[in-house]
Amino acid sequence: MNAPQAIVKHGRKFDQVLDGARKVFMRDGFEGASVDDIVREAGVSKATLYSYFPDKRLLFLEVAKIECQSQSDDAIAEIASSDDVRYALTTAAKRMTRFFMSDVGLQVHRIIVGESQRFPEIGREFYESGPARVHAILRQFLQKGVDAGKLEIEDIDLAADQFPELCKAGLHLKMVLGLRDTPSDAEIDRVIEGAVDVFLCRYERRHR
Amino acid sequence: MNAPQAIVKHGRKFDQVLDGARKVFMRDGFEGASVDDIVREAGVSKATLYSYFPDKRLLFLEVAKIECQSQSDDAIAEIASSDDVRYALTTAAKRMTRFFMSDVGLQVHRIIVGESQRFPEIGREFYESGPARVHAILRQFLQKGVDAGKLEIEDIDLAADQFPELCKAGLHLKMVLGLRDTPSDAEIDRVIEGAVDVFLCRYERRHR
């Protein structure tokens, strides 16, 4: 049997629609984006768009889901399986932080936060596919460190919540509000180094 | 001279308008709130509202400014001038965190983040009257601790950014997205205790 992608009943222009929607939503937010803008951007007729997505809300949900997945994929990958805890944390932090501060990362954050009242599902979708995955991976990494006798942590969930917050220190909110431009690599490194320092000072097992 | 409040040219119902607007904006956000809802809530005619505020955007800006001021007032007050650094930090953290997690605090956060693209001024207004003041006060407190030989901090700005982030650990984002209900006092205390532990472990001067 040939099994020609039995995925969904995409028409030929499905991807064009998603790409156009992605671009316009990311630029203008949910309310700011008009369906007419999207079809223009996508190079597709309005009827076609509505044949795929019964309404604007579902289209947005689909776009947001895709963005969220790419977020977590980019941002976490597997934590370097290095033996050096500090190095592994630093590496992970860099990936995470650069995503937090990227245009796409910030815009997703703004839209999700702004719309989470109107669409409760979207908040969950985002959380599960982004922050929750980071938390899980970090948790597992820290547990490994504890088992190996390198770390000493009573409340691993708390610790796994603290680390990403430390990586945002100051920068993230300012960026989200549009109060400063993209930090230089040096600035990011300074914040990350500070985060790792604080974190390990508390949780690294005292060298006997 | 009698100097009868030379403040602004408030009419009799100015406060009703602000109160109604506050209630509706906080409930429905900027786009979600219709001016008709607001005048109904305020018990005032549309023409009256428009005689005070030439458009919806300025009304919202005014409401947001007031909310932001009350935020910082509630949330920081003066840091307890206690000699015990740990105690002072814990107290400040409690005030801060309870505001972050309050309905008003969360809703202000959502709206500001969601609208910061459309109204750049609002982001700055919010930041200056809230987070920036927290930062400044914390900075000053930490400097005092350093001067008194109780703390050892190379980068005070970074440290003053880290502490509030630590206080959010995990809880804040979930609350903003509506993924959990208000944490119990015990949960908040656990997060705060963790934050203070991590923070002081790194920055408290080693007892000789």
Add this chain to the structure above:
DNA sequence: AAAAAAGTGAACTGGACAGTTTATATTCAA
């Protein structure tokens, strides 16, 4: 090449909503 599937474009509907206008009423200060 014929039939089926997918897409087009342009006009249209209906509702929501910001902001205006007007003729009238209430309040308050002198």
Add this chain to the structure above:
DNA sequence: TTGAATATAAACTGTCCAGTTCACTTTTTT
């Protein structure tokens, strides 16, 4: 008590935009 300031109700304007419809074209399948 009178006149100026303030407020009111309600209808109205204009715009924006989501979603629909339809007669027609293009692409794909067989």
